[in-house]
Amino acid sequence: MSWRRALKDTARSGIAVEKKRLEPLIAVRGAAGLAIVIALSLWLFGPAAAASSAFGAFQAAIATFQRSWRPRPELAIASGTSLAVSTFLGYLTISKEPLFLALLVVWTFAAGMSWAAGPTIGLIASSNVAIMLVTVTLPTSVAQAAGHAAMMIVGGLVQAALIVLFPVRRWGAHRDALADALAAEADYARRLRHDPVASFDPQPLMEARNAAAVTPRQARRRPAELHGARGIAERIRPVLASLADPAMGVPAEGPARDRVRELLASAAALLDAAAHAIRHGEPVKVPPAALATFRTPDTGSILTGAPYRAMTRLNTLLQDVVETAGGAPQDGAPSGARGTARSAETDGRSTSGRAPTHPGARGTARPAPTTRSRPTFLALIPKALKAMRSELRRGSPVTRHATRVSAVAATGYILGTWLPLGHGYWAPLTSVMVMRPDFSQTYSRAVARLAGTVIGVAVATGAVQAASPGTLLSGALAVASAALMYLLMRTGQFATQACIAAYVVFLLGMGGEEWTQTVPERVLLTLMGGFLAMLAYAVYPAWETPRLRTRLADWLAAQGTYAAAVFGSYADPSASNAPDVRQALLTARTARAAWHAAVARATAEPVRHRGLSRTAADDAEDALAQLGRVAMLLEAHLPERGATPVPPAARFADALRESTHQGAKAIRERRVPTWDAVREALDAWDTENPENADKVVRNTATLVLDTLTELSEALDTAVPPMTLDGTAPEKPDGPRNPKDSATR
Structure with a gap:
């Protein structure tokens, strides 16, 4: 895809408004928490503290909207607390610009690395850094900075309390x-x-x-x-x-x-x-x-x-x-149909096709399932740190993102401070908010933020000029803008950014700043921050396109392991290898999801393919999907304990497992994989068992080889690797389709 088309597509996606199911009750609850915090802060400490604490409550409510299976009150508390720590440390160093700049680089790099632990943590960390750039300018003393930080924590606690007291669709x-x-x-x-x-x-x-x-x-x-x-x-x-x-x-x-x-x-x-x-x-x-x-x-x-x-x-x-699901047992239900699902949700190890789910299944009772356990929020911290350490290596997309965003934040802060505009933090704030580990999100969010900022600032400025609101009315307008943002959050970045822009204008107006002090420089510095973010990705990218072969190879290896585990179950039905089949299936699903996510990102990138054309990728994907489907057909009828073994399936499973791993290595090295070992095992199957007692398993093995052959044919159309002298190597002699020469 050309740069022109890539920019056009990302710009269109950035300003698009999606039709999503709105959640007005949750939006009202978040806005109510924000209103409580602003009112309490105004009463106790004044407008400056109210503006600072409002950012804490605002960010805590945003955190609860993120897709997470963990308790939302904990997310609100964690968001408010982390913002408070960031603000206090930032204020302690803000008077010494080199020290604050060093803190900004370290804090931004850590926020960039936090994307390794998941998008929810990454978004909260990035938002905290961005908001910290604003809140550190509000206190005027260390004591005030501590008070502002405390009120941010209170904002998170208020949002968490409202979630507990007024749950909306708890589950x-x-x-x-x-x-x-x-x-x-x-x-x-x-x-x-x-x-x-x-x-x-x-x-x-x-x-x-x-x-x-x-x-x-x-x-x-x-x-x-x-x-x-x-x-x-x-x-x-x-x-x-x-x-x-x-x-x-x-x-x-x-x-x-x-x-x-x-x-x-x-x-x-x-x-x-x-x-x-x-x-x-x-x-x-x-x-x-x-x-x-x-x-x-x-x-x-x-x-x-x-x-x-x-x-x-x-x-x-x-x-x-x-x-x-809650239905009453029906008359005429088959024997064994009732009572088999009265157990806790399991991790799948005892719920594969080998579990007794119908009359005549092995055994008399299903093994007791175990609940799938999720670590508590505190136990998640070591796991998040471990994930960040695993990505802290050269060539990691997350590390490149962290390096990129920290460099851009420092550059934006220096330029914003140097320019005679005031409020120079808007440039790094914009960069941190829009930058993501992949190209399409970074560019689409940059466009959405610029367009949304212009619209939001224009609407808020018109309201300020028309109404000349005081402190209380400015606070009320800020709460209304936040409520609208919570309501429209899932519809796209354009609407969200417009509401945030209006919210900030009203909130800073509540603190005593005139609109003429914030509007012009905000628009210009937002434009500069977005431009720096887009330029940084173009100069120091983390393209997904060159990694497509690696993703495809990982998927092939996982699918081969899954199919081999299924065939191994037929070779030795007495073995308790159903958990192996289940785990192999889950690994294959994860590899498949990684491949599809990579293809989606690569499609939007202005990068030409490197050894894997679009057609070859599509055909290879179809072949691997077919391999998984064929293995799934056999999994539906896994043999019971005591069933007649199929000895040739053992050799076929070993050959399949080894060949797919070797094939994955070949794909990474831009070679076309071969399946001689699988074909030999299939020929030996007919020799060892000429009567083919279990024709279903034997026929499925043939289908497996067919899908692997289709995969090789798909990759054979890709761009061949170059030799040292710059010429393409000759293709090996022999028929391209093994079906033409193999004897079944």
Whole structure:
């Protein structure tokens, strides 16, 4: 993508206003906390302290809007406290410019590194540095600075108290995550009716898994309908795929296919009903027709073998998820369908396809699940520091971001102080607020901040000129601007920045500053800060495009490990390796998410591909997605303990695991991977077991090799690596498609 197009696209995304569900009650609660803090500060300490404490309450409320599964009161307290510490230390050094500049560089670098611990912590840390640049100018003595810092902490405490006293959808985010996962599977079931090999995005399941991890305190208070349903949803997805896929035995057309379509439609209706009930905390309204579909007596004569087993498991799992979501047990439910979901949310180790979920499953009872534990907020601090240390290395995108933002903040502060405009902190403040570790967010936020600042300042200036507000009215207008910002926060950066600009004008006006002292220099310095941020990324970038091959290689290695674990389960059913399958699946999902995030960032970058064209990346992605789907089909029917082993699957699993790791190395080195070992293991399978007692496993192994071959074909179209003399190396002799020469 050219720079012109990249700038055009990022500018358009920066000023776009998205349609999002508004949360007026939360906005009113945040504004109420801000109003309480401003009123208390005005009464006790005066306008300057009120302005300073208002920033603390304002930032604490913003922190509670960030997507986090942790208790929101703790986020508000942490935000207010960290801002207070930043302000006090900043004031102690503000009189000595070199010392303050050194503190600004260190503080900004630490805030940049905090993005390694997650976007919530990164945003709070960056906002604290930006606001600190304003608040250090308000006190006039060390005692006042301590008082202002104390009031910032009070602002965080007030916001935290309001969250506790007036909760709004206390478990709303957790409910939405679980409901979104069930709704995504319902949509998947509908798409499978028309496309038996339809793809599925596991991101909702990943979000639900993150939401399922709770602190010990949360585990005691979590609603019953949030227990267990996520683990059942994880097992439903492979069963849906195996029921629909023609490779598992259902013809593309005919009575069996019609029956499968009916079952998928009913499954979608039941999943949607459960999702609606969980989202709103209501009893499940089970569609009678959907439930009756699974009780049709002639199903056994239409479906046989693997499709019939999939239908039976799906029936059981749907009964479980409906009961867990709050529905009453239905008459005619199959044996073993009730009571299997009356357990806490698990980490998935005991909820893979090998767990006893249907009559005839191994054992007589499901192993006792364990609650997914999330560390407390204090226990999170060592983990965050560890994540920051792991990213503190040369070449890390986070380290490059921290270096970039600290250099820009120092440069902006020096230029802002040197220029005869006053309020020079607006330039570094803008830079810190808009800079992010990736290109698209940095540039889009810079455009949004400039446009939003112009609009917000213009509206606020017009209101000040028209009304000439005093201290109390300025405070009221500041609270109204903050409330509007809280309401529109999720609609995009443009609206947010406009409200923030108006809020700052009114708040500083409450402190006695005339609009003529803030408006002109604010606009000019905001423009300069945004320009410095954009220039810094162009000069010292952290492009995602060159790392696409590494992301693709990581995904291949993870998918190969997952597929090998599934085949290993068939080779030795007596082994307790279901946790290995589950962990491999989670690792593959993480690698897939990293690949898609990298592709999304790379698409917006003005950088040409380096050895991986857009077409090659898309084809390789399709091949790896197909590899994961094929492994998932086998996972839906993992053998029970005591089942007949499939010895050739062991050699195939070892060859697959080793070959995919070698293939990942080849991709990183810009070579086309080969699959000779996998092909040899497949040929040996026919030699060792010519009768192919388990044809499903054998046929799936063939599909695995086909997908790996498609991956090599996709990468064979990429730009070849250059030799030392600058010429492209010759391609090896032989057919490009191993299917042309391999004997199956």
